[in-house]
């Protein structure tokens with residue numbers, strides 16, 4: 102049996118979210134030795150146990166209070182919520198934070214050869230999906246009735262296989278749709294990975310650990326979004342240079358030894374610098390422009 106005093110976190114074992122979930126926890130300083138076959142991993146340096154499961158099971162594990170936290174795509178979370186509500190349950194959980202990975206959209210797609218004039222043209226059609234409740238919620242709002250063809254994977258195969266007239270599946274780059282002769286016609290849900298917490302009382306020590314993790318996650322995500330920018334700039338054009346740097350705090354300005362006409366500027370920016378901006382900075386007389394990643398941040 103697992104020790105109930107340790108914080109239990111569920112994450113996807115292998116799939117689109119697993120590498121990012123593992124990296125996030127590692128960057129928060131949790132030392133976990135994840136071996137391929139091991140479904141429960143114990144952190145060495147904190148009272149944390151990691152359950153590695155199919156992503157579909159994560160919302161239920163949190164809603165049933167089996168684990169304290171879970172990292173899951175909003176698409177799967179929302180589908181589980183709607184499924185349980187349809188069964189008369191009132192599932193509870195908290196979303197602690199939206200994360201910076203797992204971005205995708207749930208979209209309707211049809212054959213590139215079919216005409217699409219709006220949701221109405223799907224009336225009485227058969228739609229293949231792994232997300233029947235999210236699909237029904239969307240098409241109910243549009244007053245479109247349809248038949249669901251449930252597929253748990255490779256949904257894109259359905260139209261050509263004659264199983265369905267359209268599909269409703271996850272899209273990121275659109276490459277899978279294109280490779281299967283399909284065209285995205287409607288985005289019905291935009292998703293990212295989220296960190297969720299079970300409802301109910303949390304022992305003080307566990308809550309403190311969750312609070313500490315949240316501060317660290319904030320620091321990790323903030324750092325990933327930010328860049329450290331350094332350059333040499335002409336002293337008389339500082340304001341023009343600063344105007345080109347949206348998202349940057351007021352810079353630190355340092356003298357350059359033996360050069361009165363130029364200064365060194367250091368600043369943290371919440372955005373990266375695009376090549377176009379760097380070219381404009383150069384045109385203003387800036388040089389030695391460096392854009393560096395930041396590893397950790399605490400405000």
Ligand SMILES: Nc1ncnc2c1ncn2[C@@H]1O[C@H](COP(=O)(O)OP(=O)(O)OP(=O)(O)O)[C@@H](O)[C@H]1O
Nearest residue numbers: 113116117118155156157174177203204205271273
């Ligand atoms: N192409 C994509 N780009 C980015 N994120 C995606 C993409 N496809 C899916 N996701 C996100 O990652 C989650 C997991 O996707 P994945 O394809 O690994 O699920 P799965 O095959 O159901 O895995 P499991 O074996 O755990 O059930 C999705 O629910 C979604 O939130």
Ligand SMILES: O=P(O)(O)OC[C@H]1O[C@H](OP(=O)(O)OP(=O)(O)O)[C@H](O)[C@@H]1O
Nearest residue numbers: 117254255271272273274275276277278
């Ligand atoms: O728009 P794209 O970038 O092509 O991504 C979309 C594909 O990614 C996901 O599947 P995944 O590759 O994770 O495989 P799966 O069928 O095992 O879920 C999703 O179900 C789509 O099929």
Ligand SMILES: [Mg+2]
Nearest residue numbers: 155156157158
């Ligand atoms: Mg799954």
